[in-house]
Amino acid sequence: MPGDNAAASIAKAAKAAFEASQLIPSSERVRALHEIRKELEAAKDAILQANRTDLEAAQKEVDAGRMSSSLLKRLDLTKGDKWESMLQGVTDVAELPDPTGNVTYANELDDGLELYRVSCPIGVLLVIFEARPEVVVNIAALAIKSGNAAILKGGKESNETSQLLSKAIQTALSKTAIPSTYIQAIQTRAEVSALLELDQYIDLVIPRGSNSLVRNIQNNTRIPVMGHADGLCSVFIDESADVKKAVRIAVDSKTDYPAACNAAETLILHEKILSTVWPEVAMALLAADVTLLCDEPSLAVLHSLSPAPANLSSHVQPSTPRSVFHRTPQSHAWINAHSSHHTDSIVTEDERAASTFCRGVDSAGTFVNASTRFADGFRYGFGTEVGISTGRIHARGPVGLEGLVTYKYMMRSKGEQGHVVGEFGVGEGKKRYKHRKFDAAHVPF
């Protein structure tokens, strides 16, 4: 295919940059992040000019009915404090603790034979993400901080902006010991397709977007995929729920930021609270302009209320067979079958129900009396967020810098003759393994 050679060159350059970077102290990666901020500040006018070009093209698409105005808004780098917070994000990531070089297991296997498990970068990341151009800078900062080379593919709607952001990043890298091909940007889906074949160079694919995007990538590569797909989150209002908590948590989970992947789509009602807690929750949701798709019992309760709640006629509809409202004491079985294993919350005053829910619901986040919207790397205290992984391998749920590292085992013999396994065993004159675990923060060689 045309473009395959170009993709191979990009991938090879990324791998070479990664390997070269392994012998560069991590302090240089921090320096690179500070250089990137400076370079972005220096190139601000040109970048915002490119952003206007993207916005003008997008406006034409919106006018022609081919793009949503919400997508257009997300392209705008000048909106609010977006530019400043993008720059601040680079500084914030630079100042986080180094996720690499940390010993997580140390074991003296024999006198003078020490084993260390030490955190290290994964290698070359291929990151595919949505239209927002500032994500180029976010992801580049996370990759550099964690010691990974990265190839970035943003939304085509922000191509002009992204190209200048990438150029600024590469210019900044060229002022450091880190190869400028450490971060590369690509523009086309054909390049993505070609790169997905190159498992000898690319170590992890991180797609952020719809479920179909993630599945499509999983279907077309041997490379491991850390998917960040849509969430399908639920709030279960248990028999023992406190009505005030139920109202607050249902409303916050649904309305705090409805487009987020950690917003709740489904409310599950215990049948015993249908005529007690449910009307209060429903009225609060209706007052917050939420449309309710109700199953028969929950709908009947709303229609029986007197006076009728505001918005009843405009905002309440019978649900489709895959109902938005359910009631079951076996809520976790229903959630396991229908949710996306992202984040689910129970409102309950019962210890046993809380424990059963947290263990029985097979989701990355299981919450008690807390909004699903808490599922977020910043809120979890990670200082930054790669995204929210919907897979369960390697990193699950909100992913901080730790999700971008793996580990390797380093072993050193200080024995006078080195160490060989033939000396160990059960026979006469054979040595036994000592296996004395010890504490170590860093590898001493």
Place this chain on the structure above:
Amino acid sequence: MPGDNAAASIAKAAKAAFEASQLIPSSERVRALHEIRKELEAAKDAILQANRTDLEAAQKEVDAGRMSSSLLKRLDLTKGDKWESMLQGVTDVAELPDPTGNVTYANELDDGLELYRVSCPIGVLLVIFEARPEVVVNIAALAIKSGNAAILKGGKESNETSQLLSKAIQTALSKTAIPSTYIQAIQTRAEVSALLELDQYIDLVIPRGSNSLVRNIQNNTRIPVMGHADGLCSVFIDESADVKKAVRIAVDSKTDYPAACNAAETLILHEKILSTVWPEVAMALLAADVTLLCDEPSLAVLHSLSPAPANLSSHVQPSTPRSVFHRTPQSHAWINAHSSHHTDSIVTEDERAASTFCRGVDSAGTFVNASTRFADGFRYGFGTEVGISTGRIHARGPVGLEGLVTYKYMMRSKGEQGHVVGEFGVGEGKKRYKHRKFDAAHVPF
């Protein structure tokens, strides 16, 4: 396809068993392992009879030249202490610390809002492995101990034995609270193909075998794959190598168990030791009956020795272009391009060379003055081994029980009104996150 429905039933039953098991205390999993040992002891005669049937069929294959005699030997459950060590393995795994339920991160996000990251099983494993029948029991024990349901596919050569081993395991499980479909065995590749489609039920595929087996599976599934493929390990003899260490480590890495994935295939020689250390190493390898494929310079040195080493004419050959012997001070670049990123070792007395090698070589194990054969879960002190992962995501290198768990986040609000994110922010009256990390061994609810 025929068999698809059967595969779907197996996968669904596995998922249902997994979900049910999440509410059963982990002590019941330990009890199940003890029941399995008892059941295997009770069924010993029938199992060994089935093993004789497999061996007789295999002998015919060997006689017809369709099977290697080494494969036949691996099928034999009565050889040496294999039966006893299989049983002891179940007890050993039962007695290891529980890898689930351990808190690895705890953070108080606000007064009364606690977040816990807690280790938990992955879900349903599909494990595909080689002919040795005792692996059925090993893998079942590891899966049960770590709380995962598993579907097992062994080599077809041991089908009769494997079926009875699986039956004994299911009988044992039926005496516990754990569903007997927690561990299921399948016999055919068609079933494997059908199962690889079922990413809604199966969470991880673990193929143990050749590189082509692992790649074939990666090509045919959306499910994450933790591959255990062949190793291609190397020993680099540096300029400063101690000759005695070089001899011992080269010989042990190559000859201790040549068929193992952690045995060395490649010796890389620094050019400065070609006429000093290399002749000693070569003579030791030749004396150990190793055939040497040499590049031109290393070959020339051997031919110039007087007297000629034993086995020189029979065991030394010029190498193919992809040479077995190399010499380069840039050994790690060569290793990164040609090894399988499994385990590589340097023999050196130079601190800087050791450090550069350990960081620059992008392999799961990087060793200094130690045999590549140390790359092993038991030797690393894990108490057991799932295998040696040749991937770098989730688990890398020798995998113990920790490699079969993931984590989930549990959060609980003890606040009087529960917790919602709308209360937090930068404006007036908004709360700030507290983010106070604390120590916790287990989740208190």
